[in-house]
Amino acid sequence: MDASDWSSPSVPQVVLAGLVVAIAGLVVFSAGTSGATFSTFNTEWDGASSLRSVADDAGLDVTVTGDTAAYSSATPPGTVAFVLSPDSAYRSGEAGRVAEFVRTGGTLVVAGDFGPHADDLLGSVGASARLDTGRLRDGYSNYRSPVMPVATGVANHSLVAGVESVTLNHATAVTPNGATTLVNTSDYAYLDTNGNATLDRSESVRSYPVATVESVGAGRVVVVSDPSVFINAMLDRPGNRQFARSLLADHRTLLLDYSHVESALPPAVLGVLLVRQSAVLQLGLGALVVGALAVWSRRPAVGAESVLAITSGRPVARVGRRIRQTLPERWRSAFARSDDEDRPRASPAELVAHLERRYPDWDRERVERVVSALERRDE
Structure with missing residues (x-):
């Protein structure tokens, strides 16, 4: 191949170069994105990238973490932490860090539905509210379907200031156990405890709490009965974006805790977080860079x-x-x-x-x- 071959590439060369660029771009993009539900790095309908945008628009500093050690380095007063549908249990030491964050003035928002791990975390941090196990349905006040209730009973509280309703999607209810109710369903909702999508005699039609708040130490714990309220597709449903804004209001930092959400953090982000948290890796990476520069200088x-x-x-x-x-x-x-x-x-x-x-x-x-x-x- 002579110089003219390079100045006038053939069609196969152009196609090959295009494929290399496309594959390289795909690898880089994949390393920095996630397909996991609730992930802030997921821009699809079930991701939570829009929640981060709401925080950015409100001027909050956003910290994304895959390790509960981030709670120890946070400044609790002025920080609100979100835990969205954890799919594994917090170990004793991990839960202890979260509990200390709350006790010293942090706000913790736990949004879960049917798994046990959200309730376990609530118990570990000293909160009394718990999530129910039935699926909430409302044939009167809903968004297109009874399994998408529109909760319009909003309390007079700063955490829901300006909120007129919250739209749920296959949610459950919150059992307050003494916590203050922030948002209730209409009076026509019921919990489908046996999953047959039919109101049975054992199931009660009434208003159900779907969001609560309670004080724990110097901080507070907010419980939401549906994590999908905060996903991209649901933030534009009636009331949800304002609900997110109100929970973030009066805070300076948002801590997104993905320590117990599988695959929520893409490889590139995990690598950066790992290096940040390890002095040994930082030293090794620094030595690698210095070595590369030394080799380059002797080229x-x-x-x-x-x-x-x-x-x-x-x-x-x-x-x-x-x-x-x-x-x-x-x-x-x-x-x-x-x-x-x-x-x-x-x-x-x-x-x-x-x-x-x-x-x-x-x-x-x-x-x-x-x-x-x-x-x-x-x-």
């Missing part, structure tokens, strides 16, 4: 071999050695780096004649390019 200067590689399409070192080894012995030293002005030199015409004999398949233009490269290497 050989670009010379004839690089030019030859461009003009011939062959690997740099192999082409340079091959060309020089074909020269007569008296000429070879003429192309070594030296300040010796008395060394024997070959004229361009001699080099052209030699290369034409050695490589009869090369055209004259290519031979002249190689000779020109060798001459520039000798300057």
Whole structure:
């Protein structure tokens, strides 16, 4: 392949280059995104990227974490932490960090539905509210379906200031156990405890709490009976965006806790967080960068071999050695780096004649390019 091949790439070369760029872009994009439900790095309908946008628009600093150690480094007063539908249990030490965050003035929002782990966390931090196990239905006040109740009973409380309703999606209810109710369903809701989508005699039609708040130490715990209130598709449903804004109001920092949500953090984010949390990794990465810079600073200067590689399409070192080894012995030293002005030199015409004999398949233009490269290497 000669220089003209590079200046005028063929269709297969263009296609190959396009595929390489596309694959590289896909790898980079995949490393920085997540398909997990509730993930702030998921921009699809079931992700929570819009929740982060609401916080950004409100001027909050957003911290995303996959480790409960972030609670220990947070400033509890002024920080609100969100835990959305944890799918694994918080160990004793992890729950202890969350509890300390709340006791020293932090606000914790736990949004769950039917799994046990949200209730376990609530118990560990000292909250009394719990989530029910039935599916909430409302045939009167809903968004297109009874399984999407629109809760309109909003209390006079700063955490729901400006909120007129909250739209739920396959939610359950909150059992307050003494906590203050923030949002109630209409009086026509019921809990479908047996999952048959029918109101049975054992099921009561009444208003059910779907959001509560209670004080724990110097902080407070908010319980929401449906984590999907905060996903991208639901934030634009009646009342939900304002509900999110109100929970974030009067705070300076939002802590998004994904320590117990599987695959919520993409590989690139996990890598950054891991390096931030490990002094050993930071030291190793720093040493790697210094070593790379040292190697780069000692790189050989670009010379004839690089030019030859461009003009011939062959690997740099192999082409340079091959060309020089074909020269007569008296000429070879003429192309070594030296300040010796008395060394024997070959004229361009001699080099052209030699290369034409050695490589009869090369055209004259290519031979002249190689000779020109060798001459520039000798300057």
